[in-house]
Amino acid sequence: xxxxxxxxxxxxxxxxxxxxxxxxxxxxxxxxxxxxxxxxxxxxxxxxxxxxxxxxxxxxxxxx
Amino acid sequence: xxxxxxxxxxxxxxxxxxxxxxxxxxxxxxxxxxxxxxxxxxxxxxxxxxxxxxxxxxxxxxxxxxxxxxxxxxxxxxxxxxxxxxxxxxxxxxxxxxxxxxxxxxxxxxxxxxxxxxxxxxxxxxxxxxxxxxxxxxxxxxxxxxxxxxxxxxxxxxxxxxxxxxxxxxxxxxxxxxxxxxxxxxxxxxxxxxxxxxxxxxxxxxxxxxxxxxxxxxxxxxxxxxxxxxxxxxxxxxxxxxxxxxxxxxxxxxxxxxxxxxxxxxxxxxxxxxxxxxxxxxxxxxxxxxxxxxxxxxxxxxxxxxxxxxxxxxxxxxxxxxxxxxxxxxxxxxxxxxxxxxxxxxxxxxxxxxxxxxxxxxxxxxxxxxxxxxxxxxxxxxxxxxxxxxxxxxxxxxxxxxxxxxxxxxxx
Numbered sequence: 186x187x188x189x190x191x192x193x194x195x196x197x198x199x200x201x202x203x204x205x206x207x208x209x210x211x212x213x214x215x216x217x218x219x220x221x222x223x224x225x226x227x228x229x230x231x232x233x234x235x236x237x238x239x240x241x242x243x244x245x246x247x248x249x
Numbered sequence: 250x251x252x253x254x255x256x257x258x259x260x261x262x263x264x265x266x267x268x269x270x271x272x273x274x275x276x277x278x279x280x281x282x283x284x285x286x287x288x289x290x291x292x293x294x295x296x297x298x299x300x301x302x303x304x305x306x307x308x309x310x311x312x313x314x315x316x317x318x319x320x321x322x323x324x325x326x327x328x329x330x331x332x333x334x335x336x337x338x339x340x341x342x343x344x345x346x347x348x349x350x351x352x353x354x355x356x357x358x359x360x361x362x363x364x365x366x367x368x369x370x371x372x373x374x375x376x377x378x379x380x381x382x383x384x385x386x387x388x389x390x391x392x393x394x395x396x397x398x399x400x401x402x403x404x405x406x407x408x409x410x411x412x413x414x415x416x417x418x419x420x421x422x423x424x425x426x427x428x429x430x431x432x433x434x435x436x437x438x439x440x441x442x443x444x445x446x447x448x449x450x451x452x453x454x455x456x457x458x459x460x461x462x463x464x465x466x467x468x469x470x471x472x473x474x475x476x477x478x479x480x481x482x483x484x485x486x487x488x489x490x491x492x493x494x495x496x497x498x499x500x501x502x503x504x505x506x507x508x509x510x511x512x513x514x515x516x517x518x519x520x521x522x523x524x525x526x527x528x529x530x531x532x533x534x535x536x537x538x539x540x541x542x543x544x545x546x547x548x549x550x551x552x553x554x555x556x557x558x559x560x561x562x563x564x565x566x567x568x569x570x571x572x573x574x575x576x577x578x579x580x581x582x583x584x585x586x587x588x589x590x591x592x593x594x595x596x597x598x599x600x601x602x603x604x605x606x607x608x609x610x611x612x613x614x615x616x617x618x619x620x621x622x623x624x625x626x627x628x629x630x631x632x633x634x635x636x637x638x639x640x641x642x643x644x645x646x647x648x649x650x651x652x653x654x655x656x657x658x659x660x661x
Contacts, residue, residue: 197581198627199574200634201545205552214654216627231274238267238274239548241295241574 186224188248189233193217195244202245205236210245218244254279256558257342257350259332260358260492261285263293264525264547266313268356271555273322281324282350284342286331286359289380290315295544297383298407299576303414304387308380332359335499337518354520354558357496357507358551361489361526361542366399366461373465374483377404386484389465390415394481397421397470399458401428403575405486406441410577412484413450420451420478422458422470433588433622437609440600441577447603448578453478489542491527505529506540511566513554522558524550534568543573570638571620579603583630586611586620586637593643597650600624608633608650612643621646628653 189209198216202209209229211219225233230247237245256272258265261283269283285291291313300306319326327344334343335355342350363376375386386408390396396412398405401423409421425431430438445452457473461483470478491506501515502508506529508516513530515521523530525547529540546569553567575582580603588594591611598607606626610633611619618641621633629650636646 198630199583200627200631201548201572203631204549204570204572204634204638212627212631214628231276234274235271235552238270239545239552241293241544 186226187230187233188224189220189222189237190246190248191218191220192244195242196240197242197244199241201239201241202236205239206233209233210236254353255282255351256280256354256356257282257284257352258356258358259284259335259342260360260525260527261287261291261314261326261328262358262360262525262547263291263313263544264360264528264551265356265358266291267548267551268358268524268555269319269324270314270322271552272559273324275555275559277555277559279353282327282352283319283324284327284330284332284344284350286329287379287381288329290326290328292380294378297380298377298404299411301383302377302387302390302408302411332495335496335501335521337499337501337521340520352520354522356554356558357515357521357523357527358525359492359495359527361491363486364488364490366483366485368458368461368485370461370468370483371464373463373468373481374461374485376485377408378489386482389482390417392466392481393417394466395420395479396482396484397468397478397480398484398486399423399461399470400486400488401425401452401454402431402486402488403429403573405484406445406577407575408484408486409445409450410448413448413578418451420453420480421445422453422456422472422478424455424457426455428454431589432584433609434591434594434611437588437594437596437600437622443601444578444580489526491529491540493527508538511568512557512564513550513567514557522554524554530567532568533566541569541571543571545569545572570634572634580624581627583623583627584620585623585630585634586618588620588622591619595643595647597629597647598626610643610646610650616643617641618643618646 196218293311363378395418427438429441459471468480507523509530588611594611599605600607608623608629610621623630
């Protein structure tokens with residue numbers, strides 16, 4: 186299954202990923218990304234991939 | 250479902266690139282041609298006034314799409330060739346080199362251009378919109394001479410902060426007493442004036458510019474109160490205008506952007522879509538046509554259009570909550586919704602010093618949260634972004650913000 190990856194150092198707390206996929210991403214009190222799940226289904230992939238691509242600093246990726 | 254065979258995307262900045270990528274993510278199996286007027290590979294624009302101008306990020310780091318990545322998903326690049334004309338009847342884009350691209354669906358993503366300097370100085374006066382602009386400005390900022398920034402909006406304030414960080418003496422001029430007040434209201438806008446002065450950047454706000462004369466290294470900026478500023482470099486940040494002139498002969502309705510329905514389809518050609526800064530669409534939540542020059546709107550409209558092209562049986566509306574950010578000095582500023590037009594606001598946390606977090610939240614007579622500005626406080630902004638989308642009550646949101654851990658030092 187596709188795996189979610191996050192670069193917490195790069196994350197600046199823009200929050201676009203959460204607007205696109207609030208079931209996959211959140212941010213903590215310091216404004217850093219938190220992954221809510223490690224893997225996603227193939228059916229969810231388009232939506233979550235577009236959410237990952239909405240990160241202004243490319244902190245998010247999805248690996249097969 | 251019948252995929253159009255060829256989608257041409259005209260414009261290779263973030264809206265166009267993300268549309269092309271999202272088409273593949275959405276399962277579109279046809280041909281994708283991405284046309285861009287600049288010879289450079291697609292790059293991201295927000296860092297041009299910040300990390301790239303400061304020299305802390307390389308040009309490679311702001312790449313949006315490499316040639317390899319484009320080839321891997323079957324996106325044909327036609328870079329360095331501007332589109333000259335759109336022939337809606339024949340479904341064809343004509344490029345300036347005389348070639349044509351036939352399409353079954355077209356996505357207009359030509360963005361906006363910096364409003365040019367209306368003043369007569371011969372050299373040393375910059376705008377900042379493209380990589381080429383950033384290279385030229387960066388080159389001039391290498392020399393230690395005073396910088397005058399005309400326009401105190403986001404671009405102007407970011408350039409001022411970057412030039413100041415490079416060690417330059419900087420003065421910002423704007424006809425409004427509190428320029429960011431255009432977006433956040435006068436009272437909160439005053440806090441952004443303090444941000445400049447706290448860092449030792451001069452402000453000449455509430456004053457217009459009569460003239461800019463001279464050339465690079467020896468420029469004179471004449472202000473409406475009769476005073477003068479001397480500068481080695483002048484940067485003009487007075488807004489942007491949509492790149493829609495090439496569509497004048499297309500027959501499409503163009504009125505400060507391409508006029509589209511709630512699905513981002515041109516109102517007079519269902520196979521033509523627009524995304525990003527050049528899109529003026531009917532926002533179903535606001536009940537009016539709007540044009541939004543924000544990075545996030547470019548990306549979100551790209552996702553909607555890609556979906557609508559790949560899945561015409563399941564059209565999505567573009568109904569975003571406005572969101573924009575700006576980095577100025579030690580403030581990471583995030584703005585959501587529509588603070589302008591509010592009748593009342595509340596401050597939570599601390600917006601008067603560098604190492605604190607704070608937010609301003611806005612409402613009107615309805616009592617519903619209509620917008621928010623957060624400084625160094627992403628968690629508060631996220632809360633407000635969700636609340637604006639949900640139509641939450643202003644009082645409830647203020648109470649929730651008061652309960653967030655706000656006293657923690659801001660991230661570096």
